[in-house]
Amino acid sequence: MLISHPDRRTALKALHRERILGAAQALVDERGGPQFSVDELAARADVARRTVFNHFASLDEILLTLCDRALDVLIEDFLLEVRSAEIGDGSRGCVFDEIVKTIQSADLPLAITSATRLLGGSEAPDARRRALGDAVFARAAERLLLEVARRYPEADPLESELTVATLISGVSVIAKHWAALPGDRLDAAGRAEWQRLLATLTDHARAGYLPTT
Amino acid sequence: MLISHPDRRTALKALHRERILGAAQALVDERGGPQFSVDELAARADVARRTVFNHFASLDEILLTLCDRALDVLIEDFLLEVRSAEIGDGSRGCVFDEIVKTIQSADLPLAITSATRLLGGSEAPDARRRALGDAVFARAAERLLLEVARRYPEADPLESELTVATLISGVSVIAKHWAALPGDRLDAAGRAEWQRLLATLTDHARAGYLPTT
DNA sequence: GACACTAGGTGCATCGATGCACCAAGTGCA
DNA sequence: TGCACTTGGTGCATCGATGCACCTAGTGTC
Numbered sequence: 353m354l355i356s357h358p359d360r361r362t363a364l365k366a367l368h369r370e371r372i373l374g375a376a377q378a379l380v381d382e383r384g385g386p387q388f389s390v391d392e393l394a395a396r397a398d399v400a401r402r403t404v405f406n407h408f409a410s411l412d413e414i415l416l417t418l419c420d421r422a423l424d425v426l427i428e429d430f431l432l433e434v435r436s437a438e439i440g441d442g443s444r445g446c447v448f449d450e451i452v453k454t455i456q457s458a459d460l461p462l463a464i465t466s467a468t469r470l471l472g473g474s475e476a477p478d479a480r481r482r483a484l485g486d487a488v489f490a491r492a493a494e495r496l497l498l499e500v501a502r503r504y505p506e507a508d509p510l511e512s513e514l515t516v517a518t519l520i521s522g523v524s525v526i527a528k529h530w531a532a533l534p535g536d537r538l539d540a541a542g543r544a545e546w547q548r549l550l551a552t553l554t555d556h557a558r559a560g561y562l563p564t565t
Numbered sequence: 566m567l568i569s570h571p572d573r574r575t576a577l578k579a580l581h582r583e584r585i586l587g588a589a590q591a592l593v594d595e596r597g598g599p600q601f602s603v604d605e606l607a608a609r610a611d612v613a614r615r616t617v618f619n620h621f622a623s624l625d626e627i628l629l630t631l632c633d634r635a636l637d638v639l640i641e642d643f644l645l646e647v648r649s650a651e652i653g654d655g656s657r658g659c660v661f662d663e664i665v666k667t668i669q670s671a672d673l674p675l676a677i678t679s680a681t682r683l684l685g686g687s688e689a690p691d692a693r694r695r696a697l698g699d700a701v702f703a704r705a706a707e708r709l710l711l712e713v714a715r716r717y718p719e720a721d722p723l724e725s726e727l728t729v730a731t732l733i734s735g736v737s738v739i740a741k742h743w744a745a746l747p748g749d750r751l752d753a754a755g756r757a758e759w760q761r762l763l764a765t766l767t768d769h770a771r772a773g774y775l776p777t778t
Numbered sequence: 779g780a781c782a783c784t785a786g787g788t789g790c791a792t793c794g795a796t797g798c799a800c801c802a803a804g805t806g807c808a
Numbered sequence: 809t810g811c812a813c814t815t816g817g818t819g820c821a822t823c824g825a826t827g828c829a830c831c832t833a834g835t836g837t838c
Contacts, residue, residue, distance in 0.1 A: 360613055361796055361823060368825080390786060400573055400826045405787065574793060574826055581795080603816060613796045618817065 369407045371397040373421070376414050380470055386415055419467050419488045426463045431499050433457050439503055444511055447504060451496065451519050452554045461538055461546045464527045486524065493520040522553040582620045584610040586634070589627050593683055599628055632680050632701045639676045644712050646670050652716055657724055660717060664709065664732050665767045674751055674759045677740045699737065706733040735766040 375397035379388040390411065394401040408414045433454045467488055497516045501509065526549035530537060533545060588610035592601040603624065607614040621627045646667045680701055710729045714722065739762040743750060746758060 359797070364795085365824065389784090402788095402827075403825055406824070406826095409787090411786070572827070577825085578794065602814090615797070615818095616795055619794070619796095622817090624816070 368397075368399055368403060371399060372404055372407055373414065373417060377418055377421075380415075380418070385469055386411070386471070415470055416487055418470050420491060422463060422466045422470070423488065423492060426458060426460075430454055430458050431495070434496075434499055434503070443507075444515065447500060447507060447512060448515055448519075448558065451500070451516065452558075455519065455523060455554075456547075456550060460523065460527070461530070461543055464531055465538060468531050485528075489520055489524040489527075493517060496520065518557055519553070522557060523550075526550060526553050581610075581612055581616060584612060585617055585620055586627065586630060590631055590634075593628075593631070598682060599624070599684070628683055629700055631683050633704060635676060635679045635683070636701065636705060639671060639673075643667055643671050644708070647709075647712055647716070656720075657728065660713060660720060660725060661728055661732075661771065664713070664729065665771075668732065668736065668767075669760075669763060673736065673740070674743070674756055677744055678751060681744050698740075702733055702737040702740075706730060709733065731770055732766070735770060736763075739763060739766050 372393065375393055376386075376388075379393065379396060380386055388396075390401055390404055393411075393414075394404050397404070404414075408417070434450065437450060437453070467485070471485060493516055497513055500507070500512050500516060504512065526546075530542075530546050530549055533542065536542065537545070585606065588606055589599075589601075592606065592609060593599055603614055603617055606624075606627075607617050610617070617627075621630070647663065650663060650666070680698065684698060706729055710726055713720070713725050713729060717725065739759075743755075743759050743762055746755060749755065750758070
């Protein structure tokens, strides 16, 4: 039935939006990627074609919303991890270590696999996929940054932002490499490779923080 | 899904109407009569209260529509019976006999029981129930008259109408008596009583057609 | 290159559902 | 009796879905 809303209009509007998103997710799941037309989506969602564009500016926006959805669960877990950690002294190294620890504990392989499929895997145009993928990571970075700022109000905002951006963009890079591995990357071997790539990233970034001796 | 219609708007409108009718029927079935409010009906149909009145002028109209529904199947069987009979000579007596035969073959006890429940049985105000019940019979008469006119184009329209009206109003009268019988009238005894009342009606009416000797 | 077709997307008018306020009638209670 | 409340119903404005026409870009074919 209808979600709790002040009135039926609002509820129906939300329901229609939800149906569009649900239909898109179902079609992606069935086809292994965004291989469907607006007409198919509208029919599956049981709305008029024009209605799809009443809710979303483009098909890409729908896919991005779905990526956000997939990411939401992960980021919530992520932030729970961050929030349950002891608050450090807010130094640059401490913030760095904290973010690294939570990145390591997050099931990023699963999230990347899911997002890759949503965005078309190896079948979509590279430029489009890259742009969408970048948007996904940008959103993750924003959220993480908000949390860091909340936890370390005395930390230099610019330094925090640079730290977060460095790590998230690094994650974006290794995600691309990891996603290019052949076969089922969600098995033990694939996950081990992910950890190896992640260690490379963190070592590389951490080396940038150590005082030169 | 949606019924076949020229466009979604038309289809959605029809769907909403159907949902209202379906909800009303369900509520009548659950409560043994029309004991429900507009608010309950709208909620059950998952439409706004105002929408109920966009489709129907009143609650009575909804109930009448449902009676029509119940009657439709019966009347279709009825008319099939009429249509499969040999066409007579169109004389007054022949038309009369034909209508009587089809009335006898129709499962009117079941239809009357169903309509009685829809209209509230012994619980609704008598005036209201009577008016609605009369409307039901009026509609049945109209339809039967159209069929008679089709089969006997040379028959006097006024005579046909009088014959049909006489019989249908007679059915209305005996239905009232039959419905007032205590207990389960759909058993063998109840149906036998119906046939007895029907015989009384037809004998009575037929006596009016025989030449005086 | 020209043309036809397809698909994503846009503008705008129309429609039916909805929200809201109100009315009249009926009911129950002090 | 008077008042408050409930219920069926009505008028009217608003909203979001829909229909339709159109645009642009891309693709395929001759």
